[in-house]
Amino acid sequence: MDADIILKATQLTKQFRGFYAVRDVDLSVRRGAIHALIGPNGAGKTTVFNLLTKFHIPTAGTIMFDGEDITHEKPAATARRGLVRSFQISATFPHLTVLENVRVALQRPAGLAAQFWRSSDVLKQLDERAIALIEDFKLMPWLREPATNLSYGRKRALELATTLALEPRMMLLDEPMAGLGHEDIDHVVELIRKAAQGRTVLMVEHNLSVVSKLCDRITVLQRGEILAEGDYATVSEDPRVREAYMGKEAA
């Protein structure tokens, strides 16, 4: 086994009532890489993603994270290992403030989650770390604002700050640019680049210019199977990929 591979899926298959959403996918993500999963609509990207984060149970195949089999683990347990996902629709806690959102991520590792008999004042000891993250993501002006009042781009930033609070070894980002305006995309690219320092990222993304800028390895899916894999130059030169995916974009 290659110690450099942090996440390895072997022969991953997911069947929904006889229909193969994902079939025999072998995927290896190198430690420290920013790896992209691309493909046309319905290619099975989100299904692969949900399998890797345990929100779906694979019909067949195995998933190894850092040398350990996590195929049949519960999603929360996988998250506690340091494999943390984001969602296509920005995932914040809308009625909690920005500060509280980040603190929720800090509470569990700090052992401050189950105590129902203590005052929530004890959570103030987490403020310093939370605020440092919030500053990094330039959200200080909205510190005590409920997350629901933030713009879409800032919700994305808050989501990343919350994810980073867990200090995950690996982040899985589900279409981080979905729903963002042009002006926000560059900002979020920078946020991801910053967040990726010292950790591994696997992202599903439609926006190919983002992928070309950010990712050092790309896997192309089509109809639930892997079509091609390599760096951006290799993949974008591949005639099958051009036909299946980029050809359509160019047309």
Next chain:
Amino acid sequence: MSTASDAADRIERIGIAVGLVALVAAPFVLYPVFVMKLMCFALFAAAFNLLIGYGGLLSFGHAAFFGTGGYLAAHAAKVWGLDPLLSVLFAAFGATVTGLVVGALAIRRKGIYFSMITLALSQMVFFVALQAPFTGGEDGIQGVPRGMLFGVFDLDKPLMMYAFVSAIFLLGMFAVWRVVHSPFGQILTAIRDNEARAISLGYDVDRYKLTAFVISAALAGAAGGVKSLVFQLASLTDITWQMSGEVVLITLLGGIGTLLGPVVGAIIVVAMQNYLATVNFPVPVITGIIFVVCVLLFRRGIVGELRHWASRRASHEG
């Protein structure tokens, strides 16, 4: 910024102050048993509100815990001759166990299915209350002695009983407030807001939901236990599904997810029932109309609308 929610909290704090004064003055102005009944329902609704208001879980079987508490306290006080406080604690303990069983089953499903499971299981508890040898069937347990608290305070004296009920009521309300404003309460709110995200942050959400469910059941049981001591009767009405519906109405009317909402709701509903009891007009029709008006016109409930009004005013100024 935060001034909006501060203003809303301020209005509730004023409400608490007014409520405390009223609590002291009430037995000299009103019929004490009426106020005690009110406190029982307020605590019951507060327990229910903990679950729906902060956990987003609509239990449609909370009468099971209220009623179980009532029967257990009545049995403990009458048959075993237990101290009134111990009887109430025993009621809370029994409701905790019932809550653990019902909760563990119901928590596996979400939304309407969760509500339906709680309803179905509470009907089973009702059946037990109707058939079990110690519950007195249709008659319930009658002639429950109020007893001597710690062997010293004679609870047959109305003011003594009133003080006892007030103490338990305030303690129960404090418990709800403490749970809501605790590290646990924060996670519970997060789960209500976005369950999938909470899972992705590593939380075993079912454990948190079950904990909330059990705490809520325990407090509902204590409320039911106190009620059976106040009326010296554990009755089948307290364990019917209509009672589960009534606590939904009380909480909705007062304001889901507010501290004082259940109290205000209980005051209105209990007062209405008491004063309309002598009128020929059927009470259910009136509660039905109020329910509809509430849902159509002020969905946040009375306290919820007040908080909303205060926070909007504050954010306009600020």
